[in-house]
Amino acid sequence: MHENLLDYIKQRATSPLTNDEEALIVAAFHPKKLRKKQYFLEEGNVCKYVGFIVKGAMRQYSVDDKGVEHVVQLYIENYWASDRESAVMLTPSKYYIDAWEDTHLLVATVADMLDLIEKVPSFGQMTRLMDQRSFIVSQRRLNSTISNTAEKRYEEFADNHPQFIQRFPQHLIASFLGITKETLSRIRKQAIK
Amino acid sequence: MHENLLDYIKQRATSPLTNDEEALIVAAFHPKKLRKKQYFLEEGNVCKYVGFIVKGAMRQYSVDDKGVEHVVQLYIENYWASDRESAVMLTPSKYYIDAWEDTHLLVATVADMLDLIEKVPSFGQMTRLMDQRSFIVSQRRLNSTISNTAEKRYEEFADNHPQFIQRFPQHLIASFLGITKETLSRIRKQAIK
DNA sequence: CAAAAGCGTTGATAAATATCAACGCTTTTT
DNA sequence: AAAAAGCGTTGATATTTATCAACGCTTTTG
Numbered sequence A, B: 001m002h003e004n005l006l007d008y009i010k011q012r013a014t015s016p017l018t019n020d021e022e023a024l025i026v027a028a029f030h031p032k033k034l035r036k037k038q039y040f041l042e043e044g045n046v047c048k049y050v051g052f053i054v055k056g057a058m059r060q061y062s063v064d065d066k067g068v069e070h071v072v073q074l075y076i077e078n079y080w081a082s083d084r085e086s087a088v089m090l091t092p093s094k095y096y097i098d099a100w101e102d103t104h105l106l107v108a109t110v111a112d113m114l115d116l117i118e119k120v121p122s123f124g125q126m127t128r129l130m131d132q133r134s135f136i137v138s139q140r141r142l143n144s145t146i147s148n149t150a151e152k153r154y155e156e157f158a159d160n161h162p163q164f165i166q167r168f169p170q171h172l173i174a175s176f177l178g179i180t181k182e183t184l185s186r187i188r189k190q191a192i193k
Numbered sequence C: 001c002a003a004a005a006g007c008g009t010t011g012a013t014a015a016a017t018a019t020c021a022a023c024g025c026t027t028t029t030t
Numbered sequence D: 001a002a003a004a005a006g007c008g009t010t011g012a013t014a015t016t017t018a019t020c021a022a023c024g025c026t027t028t029t030g
Helices: A003-012 A019-028 A084-089 A110-119 A121-147 A150-160 A162-167 A170-177 A181-192 B003-012 B019-028 B084-089 B110-119 B121-147 B150-160 B162-167 B170-177 B181-192
Strands: A030-034 A039-041 A049-055 A058-063 A069-075 A096-099 A103-109 B030-034 B039-041 B049-055 B058-063 B069-075 B096-099 B103-109
Touching (some): A003 A019, A019 A110, A019 A121, A069 A170, A103 A110, A121 B084, A121 B121, A150 A162, A150 A170, A170 A181, B019 B110, B019 B121, B039 B049, B069 B170, B170 B181
Antiparallel strands (some): A030 A103, A058 A096, B039 B096, B058 B069
16 A cells, blocks of 8 residues: 555665655555645635545646646655645745545645654655755746746657656646647647657 | 855755854855956866856856857846756856956856755755756746837846846846847837837 | 947847637537 | 536637847947
């Protein structure tokens, strides 16, 4: 049940996990199933949970004053779903997170996460890497958005994340890239030539 | 000499620093002065240093194939200058970091930083907060870039970071926002009405 | 002090992207 | 099985933003 998560942690830690440590982790993470379209987090709520995706696909998005959705994150297996801003700052979230496919999660409270970081060094290492890695990915994406045309951004994304292209419909990819679905459709049409 | 840095750490740690800990930190950070336009990091080099800005202003930017600069970060007092991607992944940097004003830094090697994280718990807490905070800021910026028009992005930025508006010329702010200097000039003209 | 570089602005025009509306096809719901 | 919703596409048009060129003013440099 918790194998994927334990493997994930072991791969990112410098020393192996003791049995006690494994037990602490297993105790903190509860399995949860979400059907397609069910919310993991809704706008206005403080994000109190962190979810590790064992199987499935999710998305994080905001809804602007015109009711338009803007996808800010796409998640698949071995990704962590949560609104870090809300969880860290304890402020109401500006985002929704919901299941795009039926999804199997391992969920811990933010409080339990902090506890694990303190008690299990490997877990602390893992979350530190996670934080750094998240920032790097976000920086890259930002840099790409600032520097490149929509076309180049799509190509870059498709090259680096083919799994997402297969897994999510085009209009979500478009939103994630910050362009309209029509523009993405036209970009793809050109690219084929 | 190291007061600003020590204060910065103390504000972010849950327990006070011991004398020994302070000594370790002071030993790791060396003062360095950069004159305006001097490089702290050049493209192609692995980022081996992290700089805490005591006084001054710096910027991080990439140069695209057409020779156009794209500002990705602006730094002032109490900011950390470094290319985290390069430092963490040990890959050649895609960025330049240089001094915009004459700048007074406290510089540590990435290796010494790792050492301090291990030996000084408060320092570890501080860097963890730094990582989280960086990600949050980056996420917000990305979300703003994806969701808003240039005008709204500028307003948001000007509201949240008036210090930067005063400190850096408009063409750098424009580049940071991912728009041209002409467009920013026109946006500001409109805004006055 | 003269020359050069840096900076912000403006105008004219071009390019990129969004918007709106409609259609066909597939999948889901009733 | 019929109706509805979801998805991608296309066309026509509007809007946003970039590009190119030029100018005046200020600051820096030789």
